[in-house]
Amino acid sequence: MKAACLRVAAAATAVVTSLTSCGSSEPTSADGTVTLKLLIDNAEATVAAAESVVRAFEAAEPTVEIDTETRPGGAEGDNIVKTRLSTGEMADVFWYNSGSLIQALNPSQTLVDLTGDPVLANVQESYLPVVSHQDKVYGVPAGTAAGGGILYNRKVYADLGLETPRSWAEFMANNDKVKAAGLAPVISTFKETWTSQLFVLGDFYNVQAAVPAFAAGYTANKAKYATTPAALSGFRKLAEVHAAGLLNDGFGSATLDNGLKLLAEGKGAHYPMLTGVMPALIEQYPSVKTDIGFFGIPGDDPGTHGATVWEPAGAYIPASSEHVDAAKKFLAFIASPAGAQAFSEGVAPTGPYRIKGAELPEDVIQVAKDLSAYIESGASAPALEFVSPVKGPSLEQITVAVGSGLTTPAEGAAQYDKDVEKQARQLGLAGW
Incomplete structure (x- = not known):
């Protein structure tokens, strides 16, 4: 990343920061x-990974520079x-979610179709569906898979003689012992609202184990959170830890950084998180x-x-x-073993790569x-x-x-069932 100047450009109503080279802004130089x-995105880990990948790519491909x-x-x-994307002002490459969120980007109109392209040569086939739309492939994995569940402090567990729980009853029993020790059993950080979703979204492994056809029924408007006990369970778990008084003080105004600090310092034992x-x-x-x-x-x-997995x-x-x-x-470089190695050099991987031949470092x-x-x-499910x-x-x-x-x-489950209707109709899904 040949970055020497910092400029700020408006994109819609938000501010986008760009690290660029000083001098000409022309996309192709005289040579x-x-x-x-x-x-x-501006997450510290994303920036560090991107810087490392860009450096490695520019070294391997000297005729291409990246700003x-x-x-x-x-949501912003x-x-x-x-x-x-809609105004034609998107960067030449962008990193964004895989899965359901790309469906709302109108990929067939806004993205380059990579189906059958050599760019995909090193991409694991099991990953392709999450960057596809109407059987066309539009992306490659940028990073590693992640787990959605409970981060826990192993020193707190060792000090209190706790074992990793395999059932909700065991988890709640552990929480009681953590609370008795004067620590926060379950860290919540609702100031950053996205962090509140993990008990629901991270519970999907259990939903699929109980109702294997739930995803298909949900997509077809035949299965609902409010009327499927296994799916409703995630909302119940979220409510139960609050009702039991297991959350940290000030959870409503706490940020992600606050939550991570509590966990790292051993002042909190569990953090539902990615x-x-x-x-x-x-x-x-x-x-x-x-x-x-x-x-x-x-x-x-x-x-x-088991555990719920977020694809890269x-x-x-x-x-x-x-x-x-x-x-x-x-x-093609991003989706290669060399690209994966560059990712690992930039930021500690938090799960496996979806790239053939890519290995995690020994000190993972x-x-x-x-x-x-x-x-x-x-024992995992997407x-x-x-x-x-x-x-x-x-x-x-x-x-929240x-x-x-x-x-x-x-009530929350019913509200969410209602919330998804507009998007499903916008996507033109059958049954909605």
């Missing part, structure tokens, strides 16, 4: 060098991506490489314990790019080991958003209300 724009822009995450970032947040902790708290572990959200039956984000090329060939070179952090064990044993295009935009507000005791689980 034939092509400059690609790359848009990523990297950052955007906010969450979603709006920036959609706006820039393993992908871990790299942000490592520089400040090196011990979390081994002190923080991961387990899937427990269900009722310890014999069917995707790297995509917009149809508006004037440098598709150069952009494909960049995507504990949460990645724990997640890989679930995947390798077959999150619902990777097997169904239906995901409502208001879940994070609904789960349920997790704060303001809305009952049944």
